[in-house]
Every structure is written in C-alpha cells, then in structure tokens.
Amino acid sequence: MFTLFANNWSTYLSGFGHTIAGSVLALIASLILGTVFALLEVSESRALRGLASTYIEIFRNIPLLVVTMVFYLVIPMYVVKINGFTAGTIGLSLYTSAFIAETIRSGINAVGDGQMEGARSNGMTYVEAMRYVILPQAFRFSLPALGNQFVNLIKNSSVLSFVAGFDLMYQADSIAFSTYQVIPSYLIVGIFYLILTMPLSYYMKHLEKGGRKQDV
Amino acid sequence: MRKVTKALLVSLLALFMAGCGKPRGNEYHQIVRTKTITWGIKTDTRLFGLLSVKSGKEEGFELDLARAMTKQMLGPTGQAKFVQTTAKTKIPLLLSRSVDVVLATMTITPARQKIVAFTHPYFAAGQSILVKDASPIKGIKSLNRHGIVVLAVKGTTAVDNMKKFAPKARVQEYDDYGQAFAALKSGQGDAMTTDNGILAGIASENRGYHLAGKTFTDEPYGMALNKHQPDLRNALNQALAALKQNGTYRRLVEKWFTGIKGFSVKEAEH
Amino acid sequence: MSSFVQAYQWVNLRFLLQGFWLTIEVSLISITISFILGLILGTLRFSRIRYVSAIEGFVIDLIRNLPLLLIIFFTYFGLPQFGIRVSPFGAAVSALVIFESAMISEIVRGGLAAIDPGQMEGARSNGMSYMQAMVHVIIPQALTKMIPALLSQFVSLVKDTSLATIILLPELLYRAQIIYSQNSTYMIPMYLMISILYFAICFTLSQLAKRLARRLA
Numbered sequence: 094m095f096t097l098f099a100n101n102w103s104t105y106l107s108g109f110g111h112t113i114a115g116s117v118l119a120l121i122a123s124l125i126l127g128t129v130f131a132l133l134e135v136s137e138s139r140a141l142r143g144l145a146s147t148y149i150e151i152f153r154n155i156p157l158l159v160v161t162m163v164f165y166l167v168i169p170m171y172v173v174k175i176n177g178f179t180a181g182t183i184g185l186s187l188y189t190s191a192f193i194a195e196t197i198r199s200g201i202n203a204v205g206d207g208q209m210e211g212a213r214s215n216g217m218t219y220v221e222a223m224r225y226v227i228l229p230q231a232f233r234f235s236l237p238a239l240g241n242q243f244v245n246l247i248k249n250s251s252v253l254s255f256v257a258g259f260d261l262m263y264q265a266d267s268i269a270f271s272t273y274q275v276i277p278s279y280l281i282v283g284i285f286y287l288i289l290t291m292p293l294s295y296y297m298k299h300l301e302k303g304g305r306k307q308d309v
Numbered sequence: 310m311r312k313v314t315k316a317l318l319v320s321l322l323a324l325f326m327a328g329c330g331k332p333r334g335n336e337y338h339q340i341v342r343t344k345t346i347t348w349g350i351k352t353d354t355r356l357f358g359l360l361s362v363k364s365g366k367e368e369g370f371e372l373d374l375a376r377a378m379t380k381q382m383l384g385p386t387g388q389a390k391f392v393q394t395t396a397k398t399k400i401p402l403l404l405s406r407s408v409d410v411v412l413a414t415m416t417i418t419p420a421r422q423k424i425v426a427f428t429h430p431y432f433a434a435g436q437s438i439l440v441k442d443a444s445p446i447k448g449i450k451s452l453n454r455h456g457i458v459v460l461a462v463k464g465t466t467a468v469d470n471m472k473k474f475a476p477k478a479r480v481q482e483y484d485d486y487g488q489a490f491a492a493l494k495s496g497q498g499d500a501m502t503t504d505n506g507i508l509a510g511i512a513s514e515n516r517g518y519h520l521a522g523k524t525f526t527d528e529p530y531g532m533a534l535n536k537h538q539p540d541l542r543n544a545l546n547q548a549l550a551a552l553k554q555n556g557t558y559r560r561l562v563e564k565w566f567t568g569i570k571g572f573s574v575k576e577a578e579h
Numbered sequence: 580m581s582s583f584v585q586a587y588q589w590v591n592l593r594f595l596l597q598g599f600w601l602t603i604e605v606s607l608i609s610i611t612i613s614f615i616l617g618l619i620l621g622t623l624r625f626s627r628i629r630y631v632s633a634i635e636g637f638v639i640d641l642i643r644n645l646p647l648l649l650i651i652f653f654t655y656f657g658l659p660q661f662g663i664r665v666s667p668f669g670a671a672v673s674a675l676v677i678f679e680s681a682m683i684s685e686i687v688r689g690g691l692a693a694i695d696p697g698q699m700e701g702a703r704s705n706g707m708s709y710m711q712a713m714v715h716v717i718i719p720q721a722l723t724k725m726i727p728a729l730l731s732q733f734v735s736l737v738k739d740t741s742l743a744t745i746i747l748l749p750e751l752l753y754r755a756q757i758i759y760s761q762n763s764t765y766m767i768p769m770y771l772m773i774s775i776l777y778f779a780i781c782f783t784l785s786q787l788a789k790r791l792a793r794r795l796a
Contacts, residue, residue, distance in 0.1 A: 154781035155774050156738040159752060163770050169495045170766075176497070177481070244644065251646035255745070257481040257492075262648060267482060270397040270464040273404065273424055275656045283649055290644035352747065353760065360749070360757050362594045393667070393747040398656075405659030484745060487760025494763045515763055 094277040101268050108264030109285050115182045115260060116247045116289075122186035123246070124239075127193025132223065134198050145194070152191035158252050160184045165256040177256035185253075189246050196238045200231030240297035244290050251286075261285055336409060337540035344383050348375040349394040349408035353485040355510030356565050357414050360393075367391060370565040371412050374431065377557050378412075381548040395485045397464030400425060403533060410545065411533040414507060416466045426538065427531035428545045431558075433577055434504040435524025436467055439493070441517060446500055448522025452478050458498040460489045467503045470526055486511065493518075504528050506577065509569050586768035591758055595769075598754035599776050605668070605750065606737045606780075609675035613736070614729070616680035621687025622713065642681040648742050650674045655746045671743035679736050686732060690725035691717060723795060730788035734781045741777070751776060 098105065133145035152160065161184030169175055175183070204227050212222035232239075254262035261282045269278035340346050350371055351358035358369040372391070379389040392408045399411045403425055416434070417427045438459075440446045452459055453475040461467045463482040471480050481498060483489040490511055493501045501508070505524050512518045532549075534541055552558040559578070566574050624636050642650070654677070655670035665673070694717055702712035744753040755769040 150782060150785075151778070154734070154738075154778045154785060156741040156752070156777055158741045158744075159770065159774055159777065162752075163774075165497070166491050166495045167767055167770060169497060174496055248644070248646040251648045252742075254648070255484070255488075257483065257497075262646065263482075266397065266463055270401070271468075273400050275401045276653070276660070279649055279652050279656075283645055286646060286649070287641065287644055291640070294640070294644055352757070355761070359761075362758055362761060363590050365594060365597065395747065398746075401656050402659075405656060407659045407664055485760075487756050490760060491756075491763060491766065494766075514761060 094274075094280060097268070097272065097274050097277050098281050101272075104264050104268060105261070105281060105285065108259065108261040108282070111178065111253070111258065111260045111263075112247070112250050112285075113289070115178065115185065115253055115258065116243075116250045119182050119185040119189060119246055119250070120243055122182075123188075123190035123193050123242075126186065126190035128197055128228070130190065130194035131197035131201060134194065135201050149191045149194050152188050153195070157184060157188045157249055158255060160188050161252050161256060177258040178253065178260075181250070181253035181256050181258040181260075185246060185250060188249070189242060192242050192245075193239065196235045196242060197231055200235035200238075201227055203234050204230045237297045237301040240293060240300065244294045244297070247289050247293075248286065335540055336535065336538045337544055340409060340541065341383065344386060345388040345390055346375075346379050346382070347390040347392055347407075347409045348379075349399050349402055349411040349413055350375065350391050351395070351413045352393045353395065353487045354414055354507050355514060356506060356569070357510070359510075367393070370432075370561055371414070373561050373564070374552075374558070375412050377552055377561065378545070378548050381551055382544055395464070396462045397484065399464070399533070403535060406535070409534065409541070414504060414530055415533050416504070416528040417531040418466055420469075421533070424536075425533045426536045426542055427533055428542060428549060430529035430531050431549055432506070432530040434506050434528040434530060436470055436502060436526040436528060437505040437508050437520050437524045438522065439490075439501045439508040439512060439518055440499070440521045441493075442519055444499065444521070446521050449474050449525045450522075452500060452502075454478065457500075460492050460498040460501040462486055462489050462503060465503055466526075466528060471502065474525060490515075506566070513569055582764040583768045586758075586765040587772070591765070592772075594758060595751065595754050595772060595776075598749055598751040601668075601748070602737070602740050602750045603780070605671055605675070605740050605743070605748070606733075609672050609679060609740075610733050610736055612672075613676045613680035613683055616676065617683025618687055618718075620680060620684035622691065622718065624684060625688045625691040626709075626713075639681045639684055642678060643685060645678075647674065647678045647739055648745065650678050651742060651746060667743065667746045667748040670746055671740070671748045674743075675736060675739065678739075679732065682732055682735075683729065686725050686728045687721070690721035690728075693724060694721050726795065727788045727792035730784055730791065734784045734788070737780055737784065738777065 130145045130148055133141045134149070136142060136145075161181050164175070164184045165177060165180035168180070208226055208230070209222055212226045213219070217225070250260055251262040253260040254266060257263065265278050265282040269275040272278065350367060351369070352360040352367055354369065356369055358367055358371045360366070361368045375391070376389050379387045392402065394402055394408070394411065394413050396414075399413050399415060400421070402408050403411050411425075414434070415421075417430060421427075438446065438449060438452065446452065452471075455477050457475070457478040459471055459475065459478045459480050461471065461480055461482055463484060468480055468482060471478060481492070483492060486503065486507060489501050489503075492498060494515075500521070505520060508520050512520060532545055534545065549558075562574055562578055566577055620635065620639065624632050624639065626632060651671065651674040654674040655665065655667070658665045658670065658673070698716055698720070699712055702716045703709070707715070740750055741752040743750060744756065747753065749757075751773050755773045759766040759769045
C-alpha cells in the first residue's frame with residue numbers, strides 16, 4: 094500500500110485537489126442558493142413559497158447521481174457544453190442547496206416571530222430585519238447542522254467519478270484498475286476522505302454539545 | 310484514542326492483506342464437481358454481451374460461446390452461470406474468485422499475463438475510433454493534437470494505447486461503453502475509442518456515427534483465468550479447439566457478425 | 580416528441596419497472612436490517628460500556644465519514660477475499676446496511692440522549708433493571724421522537740441505492756442507462772421517467788416524515 098502510494102502520489106493529490114475544489118465551490122454556491130430559497134420559503138407571497146418548496150422537494154427527492162447525470166449528458170446536448178467537473182459541481186450545489194434551505198428555514202423559524210415584530214416596530218424594513226436581526230441568529234443556530242451538510246457534501250462529491258470529474262474516487266478507480274491493487278487503492282482514498290471529514294464532524298459534535306449547554 | 314485508531318487501522322489492513330495471497334485449490338476439479346462454470350461476461354457490449362431490453366437476458370457472441378464451451382467441457386448437464394463484469398472490474402473479480410473464467414472482450418497483453426492466465430485467442434479484434442459523421446477526424450493520426458478529447462472505458466487496453474498513438478490527446482475514462490457513448494453523443498469528447506467489434510456494434514444501432522480509419526492495433530481476445538491452474542487452462546483450450554473443429558465456433562461468428570458494417574467475418578476468426 | 584412515445588413503449592417500461600421493483604426490494608431489505616442494527620448499536624453506544632462503546636463509536640464515526648460509494652467497492656471487491664462470493668445484490672445490501680446502520684445508530688444515540696435522565700432514575704427506583712428500563716421506558720419514548728429523522732434517513736437510503744449501478748446491480752438507474760445506451764434518443768425520456776419514479780417513493784416517505792414530525796411536535 095505504501096509503495097502504491099509512493100508510485101502514484103501525484104495522481105492521488107490531484108484527485109484530492111479536485112475533491113476539495115469541487116466541495117468548496119459547491120458549498121459556496123449551495124449556501125447562497127439555500128439561503129435564497131429559505132428566504133422565499135418564509136416570505137409572505139404564496140407564489141414564492143410555492144416556487145421554493147417545489148424546488149426543494151424536487152432536489153431532495155431525486156438521487157444526486159441522477160441530477161448529476163442529467164447535467165452531464167442532457168444539458169450539453171441542448172444548452173451549453175460543460176465538462177464533468179463543472180456538471181458534477183453544479184449537480185452537487187443544487188442537490189445540497191435543497192438541504193441547506195431546509196436547515197436555514199428551520200433556523201429562521203427557531204429565531205421566532207417575536208424578533209421580527211420587535212425589529213419592525215423599531216423602524217426596520219422587512220429586508221433590514223432579516224438581514225441584520227434574523228439571519229445572523231438563524232445561521233448561528235443552524236451552524237452544526239450546516240457543518241454536517243458540508244460533511245455530506247464532501248462525501249457526495251464522489252459522484253464526480255461517474256462523470257470523469259478527476260476527483261479522488263476517479264483517480265482511485267484509475268489506479269486500482271491499472272495496478273489491480275483494488276482494495277489498497279481504495280484504502281488510500283478512504284484515508285484522504287477521512288482527513289477531510291473526520292475533523293469537521295468532530296468539530297460539529299463539539300459545537301452541538303456546546304450549544305446545548307448554553308441553552309440549559 | 311490515537312492508539313486505538315492506530316490499532317484499528319493496522320488490524321483492518323492486516324485483514325485485507327491476509328485475504329490476498331491465499332493459496333487456491335484446483336479450480337478445474339471444483340468446476341467438474343459442481344458441474345457449474347461461472348463466467349464473467351459483458352452486459353454493455355452489443356454483439357458480444359448485452360443485456361437485452363426485450364428479453365431481460367444477456368445476449369451475444371460471447372454468451373453463446375460460453376454456453377457452448379460449458380456443454381463441451383461438462384456435458385449436456387453442465388451449468389453456465391453468468392456474472393456481469395465491466396472492463397475495469399473483470400480482473401479484480403477473477404482475482405477475488407467471484408468468477409472462474411472471464412469471457413468479456415479481453416485482449417491478451419503481456420502486462421495482463423503477469424497477473425492472470427489466458428487461453429488461446431478466440432477472436433481477432435483491433436482498436437479503432439468512433440466519430441460523428443460530420444467529424445473532421447479521419448483516423449488515429451488526427452487525434453494526436455492538443456485540445457482533442459478522446460473517450461474510453463476504464464481498464465481497457467485502449468486507454469494505454471492512446472498514450473502510445475496519440476499522446477497529445479486528453480483521455481476521459483468511463484465505467485462502461487454505454488456511458489462512454491452517451492458522453493460522445495453529448496459532445497463531451499471528439500471521438501470514442503476501443504476495439505472495432507465493439508464500436509461496430511454501437512454504430513450499427515446508432516445512425517450518424519461511423520468508424521474512422523483502419524484498426525491500428527491487434528487485439529486478440531482470450532478467455533482469462535487465474536494463474537497456476539493448468540488443468541482448467543488445458544480443458545478450456547481443448548474445448549475451444551473442439552468447437553472450432555466441429556463448426557460450432559464458425560456458426561456463432563457468422564450468426565453475430567455477418568453483415569455488420571466496417572467489419573469482416575474473415576478477419577475476426579482466429 | 581415522437582421519441583417520448585417510442586421510449587415509453589411497453590418493452591422499455593417493463594424493463595424499467597423490473598429495475599424499480601429491485602430498487603424497492605433492496606431498499607426495504609436494507610431499511611429493515613439497518614434499522615434493527617442501528618437501534619442496537621445506538622443503544623450500545625449510548626450505554627457507555629467501558630471500551631466497547633468507545634471502540635464501537637470510533638468505528639461508527641469512521642464509516643459515517645466515508646463516501647458510501649467507497650463502502651460499496653469494499654464490500655464488492657473485499658468480501659470475496661474472505662472467501663465470500665457476493666452478487667451485486669449481496670454487495671449492495673451489505674454496503675447499504677453497513678453505512679445506514681451507522682447513520683441510524685447516531686440518530687438513535689441522539690434520541691436517547693434527549694430523554695430526561697430522570698426517567699431512567701425513576702424507572703430504576705421502581706425496581707426495574709437497566710435493561711428493563713431501557714426496553715420498556717426509554718427506547719419507546721426516544722423512538723417516537725426520532726421517527727422524522729429516521730424517515731428522512733430512509734429517504735436517503737432509497738436515493739443511495741442508485742449508486743449500486745457502479746457494481747452493475749440492475750436497479751432503476753442501471754436499467755435506464757442500458758435502454759438509452761441502446762438507443763440514445765431515449766436518454767431524456769429515460770431520465771425523466773426515473774426521476775418521476777424516484778420522486779414518487781421518496782416524496783411519499785418525506786411527506787410522511789413531515790406529517791409525523793408535525794403531529795409529534
């Protein structure tokens with residue numbers, strides 16, 4: 094296993110880079126999208142609420158792999174040429190944004206209507222109240238859950254391997270099936286994934302515990 | 310905590326390593342005893358091994374050949390069991406003994422012979438390229454340019470050959486032929502490359518695509534089995550020779566490959 | 580438009596529905612086993628038994644932090660090395676069970692932790708043993724609270740079965756790919772159809788989860 098890594102380290106590292114890049118890009122995009130749809134979901138307009146919940150339900154209930162394949166195969170035929178990495182990152186972003194929207198929405202609900210009323214009666218507009226009072230609290234409240242979404246996102250980024258996205262999983266495949274050292278090659282990328290996900294999920298657990306103590 | 314981690318990782322590794330070098334029994338005796346051969350076959354390759362939508366079963370030249378081989382080796386009561394493989398999984402599945410013999414468009418190469426054993430060839434293929442009808446690509450030479458993207462399947466000889474014949478092109482790898490062709494159709498690459506028989510099968514069903522240029526490698530297909538199984542290897546070779554002699558082999562080649570465009574039955578026979 | 584009509588001819592639909600059935604079968608089997616296992620593992624971890632809970636917790640955390648795709652490869656290529664010949668079905672179910680029972684055990688542990696420790700003390704002072712108190716008092720209460728989280732985990736499981744196409748399990752996505760690789764004009768109709776089918780199961784399950792969550796809140 095060590096010689097396997099020594100012989101192919103640059104390939105693994107390139108995969109590691111693609112996995113990190115894809116995950117971070119998708120995180121940013123899905124945070125933005127997720128916040129927008131969460132705001133639409135709590136808005137006063139019925140049409141906007143309907144739009145948001147349709148979007149959320151669609152992406153929450155269809156497998157990520159199917160979403161990604163559609164972006165990779167169908168979109169280039171009719172709309173615009175995109176490569177596997179881009180298609181995969183878009184798929185990941187849309188899929189994750191639906192979950193993030195739900196998380197942030199419950200954060201907003203947890204902050205409570207009283208805060209909004211208070212801010213409004215202090216002369217703030219709806220937008221200002223959201224921007225300066227509600228959202229910051231909602232984010233803080235849902236931070237552990239958002240962190241867990243990010244862990245999921247990193248794990249889910251392995252679907253890039255289906256669309257030639259040059260991520261960790263794709264490189265593991267490529268090395269596994271050219272050297273025929275299948276299990277060792279997957280063990281190596283397993284360690285790479287754990288380097289990313291383990292610290293993050295332990296930190297989130299720590300945050301959750303801290304949060305609970307403060308509440309009590 | 311750190312100690313526990315280390316101990317766990319080491320024991321996990323040890324478990325996997327322990328599985329690797331296990332001595333194997335005589336696979337031929339086992340096959341004769343159970344009267345069953347487990348064949349690793351393709352399900353994504355028209356003409357060779359394809360899961361048919363109509364019947365829900367695998368069909369193709371290699372499936373028929375595997376059945377004929379089974380009867381030849383074990384008599385009329387012999388059972389042929391099929392396990393689906395892809396180009397990338399066939400050797401791992403053989404090494405892990407999930408299958409006895411791989412009969413799945415597999416080229417005999419020196420690199421593979423270090424890891425598995427092969428029978429005599431049963432089919433003569435050669436690598437070729439598949440492009441859209443409107444494509445300016447005329448053959449392998451036009452692929453050797455920067456900016457060209459060639460689509461191939463993980464674990465095939467085609468991937469290695471591209472490094473030799475068109476090192477400037479970028480190769481993107483997929484899990485099976487269906488996915489690679491879907492990617493070609495979506496414009497994810499300029500050409501798809503693999504063996505001529507496989508490409509001819511795709512072109513025969515999809516209008517607007519053709520094989521560009523002549524084959525540029527020799528890809529003799531052999532049945533693959535685990536190393537150090539001389540009894541099984543001899544039995545397979547004898548059965549193949551018998552099928553060639555009694556005309557079964559020729560009948561199967563003609564059944565599947567007669568009238569396929571860009572493909573000569575004469576050349577395919579080994 | 581005509582490609583849609585042709586794509587949805589009966590032979591194709593029948594072929595897809597066989598895959599749909601397999602998706603449901605794999606999901607149901609994996610849900611049942613991983614629910615039972617997750618319940619046991621979660622309770623075990625919650626119980627804080629010396630060493631056992633710590634080691635178990637660490638292994639569960641390892642599994643939870645790996646991509647399911649990787650675990651599918653481990654069962655498909657790894658199990659045969661121990662002399663176990665697995666079919667794609669067996670490999671997919673065991674990978675799903677390993678991954679999902681780890682996820683579920685975490686939900687169970689969280690649910691148990693949310694129950695007031697006073698309940699346990701009360702039950703114990705009424706003469707129940709630790710086990711009796713767990714089985715009759717604590718677990719039933721925790722279960723009702725965790726039903727929504729469990730259901731959404733089951734939704735994930737159903738969606739995750741699609742990853743098993745990589746080891747050629749002939750489920751819904753795999754069969755759609757087979758169909759459009761034989762006639763590529765069917766690509767869009769196939770993705771549309773399987774999206775609807777996946778959506779149908781998952782949406783039903785997640786609506787159920789929402790309704791239960793509202794009733795229990």
